[in-house]
Amino acid sequence: MKFKALTAAVAIVALPVTVLADPDDDKLIINGEIEMISVTKAPEHVENLDTIYSGWHFRTDETQALQIDDFDNPAMIFVDQAADIYETVDGAAGKSCASCHDAVESFAGLHAQMPKVDPETGKLVVMEDLINECRTERMEADAWKWSGADMQGMVALIGLQSRGMPMNVAIDGPAAPYWEQGKEMYYTRYGQLELSCANCHEENYGNMIRADHLSQGMINGFPTYRLKQAKLISRHNRFRGCIRDTRAETFAEGSDEFRALELYVASRGNGLSVETPAVRQ
Amino acid sequence: MTNALKLGLAGMLCASAAMAGEIKPKDVSFSDGAIEQSLTGAPGDPEKGAMIVGDKSMGNCVACHQVSALADVPFQGEVGPPLDGAGDRWTEAELRGLVANAKMTFEGTVMPAFYKVDGFIRPGDAYTGKAPSGPIEPILSAQDVEDVVAFLMTLKEE
Structure with a gap:
C-alpha cells in the first residue's frame, strides 16, 4: 500500500506535462441547461487548424467550474451593474439605453456577428464603437473608456444575450480588406522576441509556456473575467498584453489595427458558441 | 606597489581587454548557424549560465524548454525541445549560434534571438509596450x- 502510494506520487512528479497537455474533453453546459459548442470543426478559412476549441478547455477544473453556473461566475456582478446602467438616464439628452431600445434581450444575435462593417461609413466597427456612438450621439453623454468597467460590463451584458449562439462574423464583401489586414497581423512576428499570434496559439496550443497552458487564443468568451486581474477584460486589452509581451511597441486599444485583428481572430472562432462572460485564469 | 594592488590592476586590465575584444551583435559571423569564436574571449561560467537559463528576468529558457538539471525551477515549458543532452547533440560553436540567433540554424523557428539588435518589427522598450x-x-x-x-x-x- 505504502509502496503504491509512493509510486503514484512519483508518477505525478514525473509527468506534470502529460497531465496538462492538450485541451481536455469536458463538456461545457451552463446552468445545467445551456449546451455550448466549445469544440467544433475549424471554418474553411482557418487553413492550419482542423478543430477549434474554446479557451475553457485549457483551464483548470477549478477555473472551469466558475463558468458553468452563473451564481458562481464572478463576472455576473459587473453584468448586473450594466443591466442597471441600461435603465439609467445619462447625458444632456436625458436618455438611457432603454429610452430607445427594447429590453436588452432584443440584442440577441448581435454579438455573434461582431465586428462588422457599418454600411453607411464603410468602416469596421466593434461593440464598443456601437455603445460609444449611442452615448455621444444620442444620449449626449461622455464616451466610455475602452477597457473601463462600465464599457466592458455593457459589452458583456449585450453579448450575454447571444450566449450559446455560434459565432458567425462575415469575412467577405466589405469586410474582406479588414479581414486580410487582421490575418496579416496574426502572422506577423512582432517585437524583439519576434513572436506572432500564430507562433503560440496555432503552432503551440496545448503546450505549456512557463506556467501558462497555451490555448488557441479564441475570443468567443470576451469580455472575459480574468481571475488574475479580478475584472472583465476587453479583447483589445488582451491583444495589447500579448503584443507587449513580445517586447514590442504595441497598438492602442480602440485602434483600427486592433479592430481588424479582432475581426480576424473572431472569424477563427466562427462556429464556437458565444461564451461571454467567460472566466479564465 | 603591494602585490595585492598589482593583482587588482592586472585583473582590471584583463576585464577591460575582454570588453574591448567583445564581438558586438552586429559583428557576429555565423557559419551554418554556428559561431566559432567566443563572443568575449573569456570562458563562460556554467553556474551563472544555469541561473540565466532558469531566471524569468534573464534568459527564461525554461519558459519553453525542460531542463532536468534544473529540477528545482518550477513551471518548465514544452514549446521547444528538452535541453537534456544538449551538450552531446551540439558542439559549443553550434550552441553559441543557437542561443545568439537560432533562426540561423532553424529557419522560421519560434525561438527568439538572444544576441541580436536589429531587423525587428515594432520593437519595444523591453516589456513596457x-x-x-x-x-x-x-x-x-x-x-x-x-x-x-x-x-x-x-x-x-x-
Missing part, C-alpha cells in the same frame, strides 16, 4: 551568452 527610447540592447549580454553555452555544454546524457 512603448517604443524604444534608445538603441536596442540584446536580451542577453555577450558574457551571458557564453555563460549559457558553458552551462548547456554540461548537459550530457549519462
Whole structure:
C-alpha cells in the first residue's frame, strides 16, 4: 500500500506535462441547461487548424467550474451593474439605453456577428464603437473608456444575450480588406522576441509556456473575467498584453489595427458558441 | 606597489581587454548557424549560465524548454525541445549560434534571438509596450551568452 502510494506520487512528479497537455474533453453546459459548442470543426478559412476549441478547455477544473453556473461566475456582478446602467438616464439628452431600445434581450444575435462593417461609413466597427456612438450621439453623454468597467460590463451584458449562439462574423464583401489586414497581423512576428499570434496559439496550443497552458487564443468568451486581474477584460486589452509581451511597441486599444485583428481572430472562432462572460485564469 | 594592488590592476586590465575584444551583435559571423569564436574571449561560467537559463528576468529558457538539471525551477515549458543532452547533440560553436540567433540554424523557428539588435518589427522598450527610447540592447549580454553555452555544454546524457 505504502509502496503504491509512493509510486503514484512519483508518477505525478514525473509527468506534470502529460497531465496538462492538450485541451481536455469536458463538456461545457451552463446552468445545467445551456449546451455550448466549445469544440467544433475549424471554418474553411482557418487553413492550419482542423478543430477549434474554446479557451475553457485549457483551464483548470477549478477555473472551469466558475463558468458553468452563473451564481458562481464572478463576472455576473459587473453584468448586473450594466443591466442597471441600461435603465439609467445619462447625458444632456436625458436618455438611457432603454429610452430607445427594447429590453436588452432584443440584442440577441448581435454579438455573434461582431465586428462588422457599418454600411453607411464603410468602416469596421466593434461593440464598443456601437455603445460609444449611442452615448455621444444620442444620449449626449461622455464616451466610455475602452477597457473601463462600465464599457466592458455593457459589452458583456449585450453579448450575454447571444450566449450559446455560434459565432458567425462575415469575412467577405466589405469586410474582406479588414479581414486580410487582421490575418496579416496574426502572422506577423512582432517585437524583439519576434513572436506572432500564430507562433503560440496555432503552432503551440496545448503546450505549456512557463506556467501558462497555451490555448488557441479564441475570443468567443470576451469580455472575459480574468481571475488574475479580478475584472472583465476587453479583447483589445488582451491583444495589447500579448503584443507587449513580445517586447514590442504595441497598438492602442480602440485602434483600427486592433479592430481588424479582432475581426480576424473572431472569424477563427466562427462556429464556437458565444461564451461571454467567460472566466479564465 | 603591494602585490595585492598589482593583482587588482592586472585583473582590471584583463576585464577591460575582454570588453574591448567583445564581438558586438552586429559583428557576429555565423557559419551554418554556428559561431566559432567566443563572443568575449573569456570562458563562460556554467553556474551563472544555469541561473540565466532558469531566471524569468534573464534568459527564461525554461519558459519553453525542460531542463532536468534544473529540477528545482518550477513551471518548465514544452514549446521547444528538452535541453537534456544538449551538450552531446551540439558542439559549443553550434550552441553559441543557437542561443545568439537560432533562426540561423532553424529557419522560421519560434525561438527568439538572444544576441541580436536589429531587423525587428515594432520593437519595444523591453516589456513596457512603448517604443524604444534608445538603441536596442540584446536580451542577453555577450558574457551571458557564453555563460549559457558553458552551462548547456554540461548537459550530457549519462
